[in-house]
Amino acid sequence: xxxxxxxxxxxxxxxxxxxxxxxxxxxxxxxxxxxxxxxxxxxxxxxxxxxxxxxxxxxxxxxxxxxxxxxxxxxxxxxxxxxxxxxxxxxxxxxxxxxxxxxxxxxxxxxxxxxxxxxxxxxxxxxxxxxxxxxxxxxxxxxxxxxxxxxxxxxxxxxxxxxxxxxxxxxxxxxxxxxxxxxxxxxxxxxxxxxxxxxxxxxxxxxxxxxxxxxxxxxxxxxxxxxxxxxxxxxxxxxxxxxxxxxx
Amino acid sequence: xxxxxxxxxxxxxxxxxxxxxxxxxxxxxxxxxxxxxxxxxxxxxxxxxxxxxxxxxxxxxxxxxxxxxxxxxxxxxxxxxxxxxxxxxxxxxxxxxxxxxxxxxxxxxxxxxxxxxxxxxxxxxxxxxxxxxxxxxxxxxxxxxxxxxxxxxxxxxxxxxxxxxxxxxxxxxxxxxxxxxxxxxxxxxxxxxxxxxxxxxxxxxxxxxxxxxxxxxxxxxxxxxxxxxxxxxxxxxxxxxxxxxxxxxxxxxxxxxxxxxxxxxxxxxxxxx
Numbered sequence: 001x002x003x004x005x006x007x008x009x010x011x012x013x014x015x016x017x018x019x020x021x022x023x024x025x026x027x028x029x030x031x032x033x034x035x036x037x038x039x040x041x042x043x044x045x046x047x048x049x050x051x052x053x054x055x056x057x058x059x060x061x062x063x064x065x066x067x068x069x070x071x072x073x074x075x076x077x078x079x080x081x082x083x084x085x086x087x088x089x090x091x092x093x094x095x096x097x098x099x100x101x102x103x104x105x106x107x108x109x110x111x112x113x114x115x116x117x118x119x120x121x122x123x124x125x126x127x128x129x130x131x132x133x134x135x136x137x138x139x140x141x142x143x144x145x146x147x148x149x150x151x152x153x154x155x156x157x158x159x160x161x162x163x164x165x166x167x168x169x170x171x172x173x174x175x176x177x178x179x180x181x182x183x184x185x186x187x188x189x190x191x192x193x194x195x196x197x198x199x200x201x202x203x204x205x206x207x208x209x210x211x212x213x214x215x216x217x218x219x220x221x222x223x224x225x226x227x228x229x230x231x232x233x234x235x236x237x238x239x240x241x242x243x244x245x246x247x248x
Numbered sequence: 249x250x251x252x253x254x255x256x257x258x259x260x261x262x263x264x265x266x267x268x269x270x271x272x273x274x275x276x277x278x279x280x281x282x283x284x285x286x287x288x289x290x291x292x293x294x295x296x297x298x299x300x301x302x303x304x305x306x307x308x309x310x311x312x313x314x315x316x317x318x319x320x321x322x323x324x325x326x327x328x329x330x331x332x333x334x335x336x337x338x339x340x341x342x343x344x345x346x347x348x349x350x351x352x353x354x355x356x357x358x359x360x361x362x363x364x365x366x367x368x369x370x371x372x373x374x375x376x377x378x379x380x381x382x383x384x385x386x387x388x389x390x391x392x393x394x395x396x397x398x399x400x401x402x403x404x405x406x407x408x409x410x411x412x413x414x415x416x417x418x419x420x421x422x423x424x425x426x427x428x429x430x431x432x433x434x435x436x437x438x439x440x441x442x443x444x445x446x447x448x449x450x451x452x453x454x455x456x457x458x459x460x461x462x463x464x465x466x467x468x469x470x471x472x473x474x475x476x477x478x479x480x481x482x483x484x485x486x487x488x489x490x491x492x493x494x495x496x497x498x499x500x501x502x503x504x505x506x507x508x509x510x511x512x513x514x515x516x517x518x519x520x521x
Binding site for chain 1: 356
């Protein structure tokens with residue numbers, strides 16, 4: 001998987017963050033995002049970013065997070081430059097604010113995806129009332145990524161072994177070459193999806209409107225603490241005003 | 249099944265013609281025949297995928313454990329007929345073996361503690377303790393098919409249908425998978441039908457062979473004679489020729505060989521007097 005997507009690949013680890021209920025983790029990420037978007041102050045942005053980074057460190061995922069950071073850096077630089085040029089008044093402060101904000105938003109969501117298994121995520125969605133059809137679609141789309149990658153390899157190998165050169169010609173020619181890869185691949189996947197549908201039927205999919213679950217999510221004490229902390233983070237942009245502090 | 253005919257919606261010609269088949273409890277049956285002879289179609293009628301999923305024209309009398317698959321939704325048939333498909337990749341939907349096995353039971357709406365108990369039983373029985381939280385990408389072909397069988401058997405069907413379950417497996421994994429089915433047949437007294445091209449792989453386990461050709465059943469009965477009579481269609485294990493030659497030479501062999509090992513054993517006994 002290429003480096004920017006590293007952020008969404010779950011690698012199992014047993015840390016405080018991993019043990020949290022996905023719902024409280026989601027609340028935490030969301031509150032950081034909301035606070036970052038709401039707060040116009042540089043100091044607060046730094047606090048949020050530091051907090052998100054600390055949490056990633058606590059989850060022992062710093063090494064996985066850095067590639068994402070590198071990948072978004074050019075984008076952040078562009079945001080900074082654009083704001084520097086187009087903002088009237090105090091462009092430097094504003095541009096820094098926007099750049100920091102972007103870092104905070106990505107970091108807080110990376111935190112969620114790095115510490116939550118796709119299965120847990122769909123469990124949480126189901127718990128929130130999303131029907132099984134949709135959560136299963138989500139679980140299966142992730143489950144079949146390696147299978148699809150294998151299929152691409154198979155079709156590519158079949159084309160190459162018959163003398164087809166995928167990377168020949170200029171950009172337009174190359175784009176056209178990929179049609180030869182896509183057509184069989186789509187047919188392949190449509191057939192596969194029919195076979196998957198058959199197998200789903202054979203496992204009594206759709207037998208009851210309300211399927212039960214082997215795992216049920218349960219909020220524990222740390223989850224409630226995290227929820228309280230999230231609530232505090234969410235209202236924190238108001239803090240400087242309430243405390244009547246005039247920090248930038 | 250009595251007088252069953254079936255025509256696919258996109259075709260004029262029937263793929264099954266006048267099929268009569270009676271399957272008893274505790275039977276382990278090999279269903280063999282050339283590609284396109286209608287084996288998979290026959291198998292899919294048993295759990296109602298045909299005609300419920302495929303459509304087409306299905307005639308004749310069909311009863312599986314008292315249920316007509318045409319009038320019973322496929323998810324209800326899934327309780328009676330377990331179906332294992334050729335490619336294990338397409339029948340595993342989760343990134344976790346435990347959840348995979350639980351899926352069918354969840355769909356039936358069983359209470360979580362009961363699901364847990366049955367999943368644990370299946371994991372122990374199929375020796376999946378160490379693979380419990382693996383994703384399919386981390387499993388070998390044989391392990392995948394084992395998980396697929398476990399996740400079907402956990403629903404406790406009375407009939408297990410396997411459509412070329414070993415086509416993607418190496419011979420050793422294939423024999424293991426077929427052996428697992430034999431164990432279920434013996435322990436739970438279920439019936440099993442396995443579609444398989446490599447006759448010699450199934451031979452140690454099955455007690456009946458059904459041969460199909462161009463939509464008809466052309467042979468049905470005790471393995472040795474059915475395979476001998478239809479070897480032009482389904483091939484014949486080399487060991488049968490050795491057995492026939494030994495008998496022609498006057499060796500008093502009293503049972504046909506299921507495996508080369510068995511023949512060697514019998515021969516040894518004769519030579520040692």
